[in-house]
Amino acid sequence: MSAVTTLDPPGPTVGQLLRGWRDRRRLSQMELALEADVSTRHLSFLETGRARPSRAMIIRLAEHLEVPLRERNDLLLAAGFAPAYPQTELDDxxxxxxxxxxxxxxxxxxxxxxxxxxxxxxxxxxxxxxxxxxxxxxxxxxxxxxxxxxxxxxxxxxxxxxxxxxxxxxxxxxxxxxxxxxxxxxxxxxxxxxxxxxxxxxxxxxxxxxPGPEDVxxxxxxxxxxxxxxxxxxxxxxxxxxxxxxxxxxxxxxxxxxxxxxxxxxxxxxxxxx
Known part of the structure; x- marks a missing residue:
């Protein structure tokens, strides 16, 4: 009997991750597009996977979405790029x-x-x-x-x-x-x-x-x-x-x-x- 190989399901795409962060920040595609100075059409293509974002575009959108550095690395990895932000031990x-x-x-x-x-x-x-x-x-x-x-x-x-x-x-x-x-x-x-x-x-x-009105x-x-x-x-x-x-x-x-x-x-x- 041949061994059965099970494959882990693929992780979310970079477009799905970007869409998730936009939803958490309660921004519409138009609002994010205006803030990041990209077209709404292009942003839609990125989220649906019809277009592949550049490394610079991922970092730009992540900045406007206030994505923490750890999760910015996840976005880059999902798009096939190397992480941009190091994680150095405090005793280094x-x-x-x-x-x-x-x-x-x-x-x-x-x-x-x-x-x-x-x-x-x-x-x-x-x-x-x-x-x-x-x-x-x-x-x-x-x-x-x-x-x-x-x-x-x-x-x-x-x-x-x-x-x-x-x-x-x-x-x-x-x-x-x-x-x-x-x-x-x-x-x-x-x-x-x-x-x-x-x-x-x-x-x-x-x-x-x-807290009452006098409490700060x-x-x-x-x-x-x-x-x-x-x-x-x-x-x-x-x-x-x-x-x-x-x-x-x-x-x-x-x-x-x-x-x-x-x-x-x-x-x-x-x-x-x-």
Whole structure:
């Protein structure tokens, strides 16, 4: 008996991928054609496979569609071109300037917490100030690789200490859902499904927990022996990345939202003025 060979089904064509990204961005063919300065007819031919895009055209359309660098490489590969964007390990010698910049930001933010994550929210580095947020967490949750969002919402993680868990959970899930739309990353989608399955105070914030007209941020409110702490966060990214690893780095820096929290953080670090 002869062996039966099974072939993997072919992946989507570059035209199908472009159409998918255009749909995610909620752009008509005419809108994208006008933005990218191509004819609607030509764009239609590219999406249906009646015309083959050049390498330059793929990159041009990807820029206007705000396609992440990782997925731009997928577009190029689907069209038969070599990837245009490298992915360099963070510990590579060529990334020394990036590592130095990140560590300067982390060190400069002490005594307030700050951490660095990749696109899938894996914790890469953190400053000493993060220790206060990790107090009381099950050590098993801190075994690498540590996912920052999982750590935040897991019942054995930070969740039991979050005073406004329903509100914070809704904020995290909304952030992650928007990231799924932006990147179409199946691992991020899987993480979102996992976090949605975690128990919370409520499936959605109660009416009294929804932001009011006087609110401008969603704070992270933590129970602490010295009294409730209130923190707000700012997420920073590199502005002109040409490497996938660099584009996918995010620095989340937490700031005290009141003087009590600032004093506790300074005291924990033994900082002047504590």
């Amino acid at each position: 010698g060529r990334m020394a300037l990036v590592r130095d910049a990140v560590r300067r930001v982390l060190a400069g933010h002490d005594p307030y917490p700050a951490l660095v994550v990749d696109r899938r929210w894996e914790l890469l580095e953190a400053n000493a100030g993060l220790a206060l947020l990790l107090e009381g967490i099950d050590p098993a949750q801190l075994q690498p690789p540590v996912n920052a969002l999982r750590l935040s919402l897991h019942p054995d993680g930070l969740a039991p200490r979050i005073a406004n868990l329903a509100q914070w959970r809704a904020h995290i899930l909304d952030r992650l859902a928007r990231q799924v739309v932006a990147t179409s990353d199946p691992q991020v989608a899987s993480l979102l499904a996992e976090l949605r399955a975690y128990p919370g105070d409520e499936p959605a914030p109660a009416a009294h927990e929804l 941020i969603v704070p992270l409110r933590l129970r602490h022996p010295s009294g409730e702490l209130s923190l707000m966060s700012i997420v920073s990214t590199f502005g002109t990345p040409l490497d996938i690893t660099v584009q996918e780095l995010s620095i989340e820096a937490f700031f005290p939202a009141d003087e009590h929290t600032a004093g506790v953080l300074r005291a924990a670090a033994g900082a002047p003025g504590a």
